[in-house]
Amino acid sequence: xxxxxxTGGYLxxxxxxxxxxxxxVELIICADSGADALYNAGILPDVLLGDFxxxxxxxxxxxxxxxxxxxxxxxxxxxxxxxxxIKYAIKQGSKKIIILGATGLRIxxxxxxxxMLEKFIRHAHLKIVDTKNSIELVSDGSSRIYHKKxxxxxxxxxxxxxxxxxxxxxxxxxxQDATLLRNSSFGISNEILSEQGAITIKKGxxxxxxxxx
Amino acid sequence: xxxxxxTGGYLxxxxxxxxxxxxxVELIICADSGADALYNAGILPDVLLGDFxxxxxxxxxxxxxxxxxxxxxxxxxxxxxxxxxIKYAIKQGSKKIIILGATGLRIxxxxxxxxMLEKFIRHAHLKIVDTKNSIELVSDGSSRIYHKKxxxxxxxxxxxxxxxxxxxxxxxxxxQDATLLRNSSFGISNEILSEQGAITIKKGxxxxxxxxx
Numbered sequence: 001x002x003x004x005x006x007t008g009g010y011l012x013x014x015x016x017x018x019x020x021x022x023x024x025v026e027l028i029i030c031a032d033s034g035a036d037a038l039y040n041a042g043i044l045p046d047v048l049l050g051d052f053x054x055x056x057x058x059x060x061x062x063x064x065x066x067x068x069x070x071x072x073x074x075x076x077x078x079x080x081x082x083x084x085x086i087k088y089a090i091k092q093g094s095k096k097i098i099i100l101g102a103t104g105l106r107i108x109x110x111x112x113x114x115x116m117l118e119k120f121i122r123h124a125h126l127k128i129v130d131t132k133n134s135i136e137l138v139s140d141g142s143s144r145i146y147h148k149k150x151x152x153x154x155x156x157x158x159x160x161x162x163x164x165x166x167x168x169x170x171x172x173x174x175x176q177d178a179t180l181l182r183n184s185s186f187g188i189s190n191e192i193l194s195e196q197g198a199i200t201i202k203k204g205x206x207x208x209x210x211x212x213x
Numbered sequence: 214x215x216x217x218x219x220t221g222g223y224l225x226x227x228x229x230x231x232x233x234x235x236x237x238v239e240l241i242i243c244a245d246s247g248a249d250a251l252y253n254a255g256i257l258p259d260v261l262l263g264d265f266x267x268x269x270x271x272x273x274x275x276x277x278x279x280x281x282x283x284x285x286x287x288x289x290x291x292x293x294x295x296x297x298x299i300k301y302a303i304k305q306g307s308k309k310i311i312i313l314g315a316t317g318l319r320i321x322x323x324x325x326x327x328x329m330l331e332k333f334i335r336h337a338h339l340k341i342v343d344t345k346n347s348i349e350l351v352s353d354g355s356s357r358i359y360h361k362k363x364x365x366x367x368x369x370x371x372x373x374x375x376x377x378x379x380x381x382x383x384x385x386x387x388x389q390d391a392t393l394l395r396n397s398s399f400g401i402s403n404e405i406l407s408e409q410g411a412i413t414i415k416k417g418x419x420x421x422x423x424x425x426x
Contacts (some may be wrong), residue, residue: 083398105345106345106426107316107422107424108370108402110320111327111370111422112401113398114320115395115396118395130318130320132319133318133319133320133321155325157321157328158328159395161373183328185325185329188325189321207324209321211319211320211321
């Protein structure tokens with residue numbers, strides 16, 4: 001099952017509408033403060049989820065009146081709304097999860113959301129998507145194909161201190177069984193040459209960021 | 214010596230002016246495409262540094278005519294302008310380095326710039342500052358004091374998989390010899406209670422992000 005999770009970060013309405021239309025997902029989960037953006041975009045989620053402390057009352061009531069399922073969690077200090085939403089999505093059988101609103105001006109939230117993907121890496125294919133970037137994590141023994149389509153750049157950024165055995169196909173700057181270091185910016189701004197490229201890694205945790213200027 | 218490095222990311226002019234005025238640094242280094250922002254803000258750097266491929270010609274010529282020192286590097290694919298600027302600053306004896314324009318909508322650049330701080334952690338006290346955040350990395354055996362002043366939140370985000378022996382003083386959520394995990398969002402949105410707080414870590418690499426909503 002393909003799922004979109006809408007959380008409370010930076011999320012322009014046009015972008016949100018375009019993503020919901022384009023992705024054709026079977027499940028839309030709204031994580032707490034993501035409700036305002038959905039409401040303003042006139043989009044109904046399938047599930048509204050969180051402790052509902054930060055949701056606008058009018059928005060919440062409107063969704064409830066329209067029959068949207070609500071799942072209330074008590075505010076657990078060490079689990080974010082996004083975390084709870086991902087767990088819920090996986091429990092429902094989601095194998096592809098696109099997270100919108102997970103980035104923004106607060107660098108701590110952005111970092112924490114990217115790192116959180118690691119926790120679920122064996123359970124689903126998760127992607128954080130915003131107006132400029134598509135971010136995912138890949139780990140030991142992964143081989144993935146990436147499509148050029150909407151993005152100019154593809155960057156390989158180690159999250160673990162080292163990533164071993166990185167091999168690329170169809171990228172401008174070729175890598176063959178290379179070791180990438182977290183504190184070097186070696187893998188930034190590579191490009192897919194034609195329609196698609198492939199990235200294989202043997203060991204480590206790597207962020208793949210597709211982006212536009 | 215206290216230094217500001219201006220690079221080519223998101224950098225509103227008012228913010229740039231305010232930072233230059235407030236920080237009272239002895240050295241302003243402009244890393245290549247950071248030149249446009251400085252020029253538009255009417256601020257002269259001490260050094261203009263880079264391969265100068267992406268600098269506006271009028272800006273470059275104006276700085277040269279005003280006697281600004283230029284240091285030209287050939288475009289090395291695996292060193293970014295910001296990297297070269299930090300190396301240069303440290304070589305000049307900079308012990309405190311504030312980096313402006315290191316964040317923005319391109320998540321790959323933002324991540325790479327944060328990770329780059331690790332490379333220089335033993336040589337200088339480096340900080341990435343933008344309109345909402347102040348970011349630094351601390352490692353093994355560090356004990357640092359943070360001032361509440363301009364920020365509401367202080368987040369502790371592991372860059373290494375685990376950070377051991379984290380103890381806080383004067384923070385809302387207390388930690389005593391705690392172990393923080395990278396894939397948990399446990400350390401997000403802590404707060405300094407009065408004027409200042411302290412964070413000590415025994416082992417690992419931790420990002421400390423002070424921020425405002």
